[in-house]
Amino acid sequence: MKPARRRRNGAVIAAIGMLVLAAAGTLLHVYRHPTLDAGTAPTLDIIDAQRAVVGQYHTPSAEEIASLGNADAVMLGRRLLNxxxxxLPDNVGNDLNCNSCHMAEGKRPFGNHYLNTGGGSYPRYMTRPGREIGLVERINGCLQRSMNGTPLARDAPQMRAMLEYMAWLSRTVPDGARVAAAGEGPIDSSLRPDRTRGHALYAAQCAACHGDNGEGRRDGSGDIAFPPLWGERSFNIGAGMARLYKAASFVKHNMPPAASRAPPLGQQVMPDQDAVDIADYFIHQPRPDFTGKGKDWPHDPKPKDARY
Ligand code: HEC
Ligand code: HEC
Incomplete structure (x- = not known):
């Protein structure tokens, strides 16, 4: 080969190489969010209204979305939640994503999962609003409180897409049945919090990721890597996560994030008292107010850890 042609071929190969690298970079950018995938997810029982086991639930992996008839909508829903x-900059008022709290793309038991959400859990009566609400309103509740933002219209394509993702997770569960997995893990709610101890534990176990001032941290491309736990850019006082035992349960069963909690590779399980103390510390740091809070629990007794 003549040297000139060799140079030209070299340039073409280099250009192709750059394109491949750029494409891989884009894919990584889109898919780098942590996912608990099917391989590491447990098989869960499907139970009927009498709690009899009527089948097994296989936690679907994101790759399975591609073969769906509505793949575009489900994939959009997945991206919106991540x-x-x-x-959704017009609707989100802080530096959180839905899946900052709905762990592993809403597939993890004890991690505020969505496994039953789209499968007949709504409409249902809830004590906080004191009436029956549908799933759109439930999602908008998290937008206004957990995301300190504004609601999406019922027929907005983004709302429809999130509903399609949630329906996809429940697609193999028969009507009237549900996946036997709790959204919140057990926590001893008779424990009294020690906030000073919680501060010390926070500094030792949480601040490395969430920051000394709970401010969180962004990654090199400006996306949220570690979400803020308090301050103007965190969830507001009306969020479920602002309640002591909900926060303690989340922290005990999900933090620090790890793919497995089982020995020998999983992390050590946090004692309930540590989780309650840490939660008491961070939920009571300054955070945005929620203007609609006066309307909560209009008929039913307030939970004992309600903040207002
Ligand atoms: C700060 C943490 C946090 C963030 C961020 C968050 N949520 Fe939630 N969400 C929760 C908690 C905790 C619950 C459980 C119940 C509660 O609020 O008491 C919940 C409950 C839900 C439920 C009810 C699930 C069920 O099966 O009943 C849905 C649906 C939901 N969230 C959707 C969303 C969506 C969509 C977003 C983003 C727009 C979002 N959440 C953001 C913490 C959060
Ligand atoms: C290794 C880094 C790391 C450590 C250590 C860690 N977290 Fe997190 N935390 C995360 C990430 C990442 C998320 C978002 C979930 C996701 O993206 O999967 C998160 C989410 C949260 C959330 C829900 C979202 C929010 O901002 O409110 C809370 C609450 C939380 N962590 C509390 C804690 C507490 C308390 C500790 C200490 C016991 C802790 N975390 C330790 C990385 C960490």
Whole structure:
């Protein structure tokens, strides 16, 4: 081969190489969010209204979305839940994504999962609003409180897409049945919190990721890597996560994030008292107010850890 042609071929190969690298970079950018995938997810029982086991639930992996008839909508829903702050800037008022709290894309038992959400859990009566609400309103509740933002219209394509993702997770569960997995893990709610101890535990176990001032941290491309736990850019006082035992349960069963909690590779399980103390510390740091709070629990008794 003549040297000139060899140079030209070299340039073409280099250009192709750059394109491949750029494409891989884009894919990584889209898919780098942590996912608990089917391989590591447990098989869960499907139970009927009498709690009899009527089948087994296989936690679907994201790759399975591609073969669906409505793949585009489900994939959009998945992205919206993972990258909410970036994709819905008009509706999100802080630096959180939905899946900052709905762990592993809403597939993890004890991690505020969505496994039953789209499968007949709504409409249902809830004590906080004191009436029956549908799933759209439930999602908008998290937008206004957990995301300190504004609701999406019922027929907005983004709302429809999130509903399609949730329905996909429940697609193999028969009518009237549900996946036997709690959204919140057990926590001893008779424990009294020690906030001073919680501060010390926070500094030792949480501040490395969430910051000394709970401010969180962004990654090199400006996306949220570690979400804020308090301050103007965190969830407001009306959020479920602002309640002591909900926060303690979340922390005990999900933090620090790890793919497995089982020995020998999983992390050590946090004692309930530590989780309650840490939660008491961070939920009571300054955070946005929620203007609609006066309307909560209009008929039913307030939970004992309600903040107002
Ligand atoms: C700060 C944490 C946090 C964030 C961020 C968050 N949520 Fe939630 N969400 C919760 C908690 C905790 C619950 C459980 C119940 C509660 O609020 O008491 C919940 C409950 C839900 C439920 C009810 C699930 C069921 O099966 O009944 C849905 C649906 C939901 N969230 C959707 C969303 C969506 C969509 C977003 C983003 C727009 C979002 N959440 C953001 C913490 C959060
Ligand atoms: C290794 C880094 C790391 C450590 C250590 C860690 N977290 Fe997190 N935390 C995360 C990530 C990442 C998320 C978002 C979930 C996701 O993206 O899967 C998160 C989410 C949260 C959330 C819900 C979202 C929010 O901002 O309110 C709370 C609450 C939380 N962590 C509390 C804690 C507490 C308390 C500790 C200490 C016991 C802790 N975390 C330790 C990385 C960490």
């Amino acid at each position: 990258e909410t702050a970036r994709l």
